[in-house]
Amino acid sequence: MTKDDMSDMIGKITESVLHQIRKGITIEFQKIEDKLEDKLEKIASQNNVLIKKNEQLKKQVSDLNFKLYDCNEGVKESLRISNYNEQYSRKTNLKFLNIKCGENMCLADKIIEIIKDVSNNEFKLNKSDIIAIHPLQSKYANKPKPIILKVKNTEIKENIMKYRKSFFNSDIPVYHDVTKKNMDLIKHLKTQSYIASAWYYNCHVYAKTDGRHKVKIDLFDDFESKIKHAPSD
Known part of the structure; x- marks a missing residue:
C-alpha cells in the first residue's frame, strides 16, 4: 500500500467517522428539539387554560363588584327611606329642654302653662291639640330630661315655633325633633x-x-x- 493509498484510506475513515458523529449529533438535537416543542405546546396549552381561567375570574370579580355595588345602593336606599320615615313620624314633634317636672306632675298641663307664659297669652295650646308628650332619657343626671311634645298638625307646631326666641330667652330651648x-x-x-x-x-x-x-x-x-x-x- 502506497503512501497515497494510506492517506486516502485515512481520509475516508475520518470522513465516515465525522459523518457518523454529525448524524448522531443531528439525531440528538432533533430529539431535544422535539422534546422542547412538546414542552412548548404543553406550556402554550396550559397558558391558554390560564388565560381562560383568568378571563372567567375577571368576569366573576366584575359580577361580584356589580352585585356589591347594587347591594350597597340597596342598603343606602333602605337607610334613606328608613330615615325619612322616622323623620316624617316626628314631623309634628317638638323637643323642649330644661323643663323641671315632679314625679306626679302632669306634663301636658305643664307644657300648656309654659307656652301660655312664653307667648304672653298670645297662643293657647289645648289638651286636644296634644297627641303625645313624654320625657326622654338624659345623658346628664343633674339636668331635667328633654320633653317630646307631639301635636296634631304642623300649623300648631309652627305657631309654637314662632316664639322660639322667647323660649330661648326663658332658658327653655325648643327644637325640631330631628333624627x-x-x-x-x-x-x-x-x-x-x-x-x-x-x-x-x-x-x-x-x-x-x-x-x-x-x-x-x-x-x-x-x-x-x-x-x-x-x-x-
Whole structure:
C-alpha cells in the first residue's frame, strides 16, 4: 500500500467517522428539539387554560363588584327611606329642654302653662291639640330630661315655633325633633369650609354657600358637587 493509498484510506475513515458523529449529533438535537416543542405546546396549552381561567375570574370579580355595588345602593336606599320615615313620624314633634317636672306632675298641663307664659297669652295650646308628650332619657343626671311634645298638625307646631326666641330667652330651648342621622348630617355639613349654613326644615336637611340658593341634602348625597352646582342667587 502506497503512501497515497494510506492517506486516502485515512481520509475516508475520518470522513465516515465525522459523518457518523454529525448524524448522531443531528439525531440528538432533533430529539431535544422535539422534546422542547412538546414542552412548548404543553406550556402554550396550559397558558391558554390560564388565560381562560383568568378571563372567567375577571368576569366573576366584575359580577361580584356589580352585585356589591347594587347591594350597597340597596342598603343606602333602605337607610334613606328608613330615615325619612322616622323623620316624617316626628314631623309634628317638638323637643323642649330644661323643663323641671315632679314625679306626679302632669306634663301636658305643664307644657300648656309654659307656652301660655312664653307667648304672653298670645297662643293657647289645648289638651286636644296634644297627641303625645313624654320625657326622654338624659345623658346628664343633674339636668331635667328633654320633653317630646307631639301635636296634631304642623300649623300648631309652627305657631309654637314662632316664639322660639322667647323660649330661648326663658332658658327653655325648643327644637325640631330631628333624627340622629339628620343631626349628624347637619353637623358634618357645618364642618365644611365651603358651606355657609345647614339646617333642618319640614323633614329635610338643607344647606347653602354664600350667594347660592339653598339645596336639599339627603343621606349619601355628593353634597359638595350638589351645592357647588346650585344656581346663584
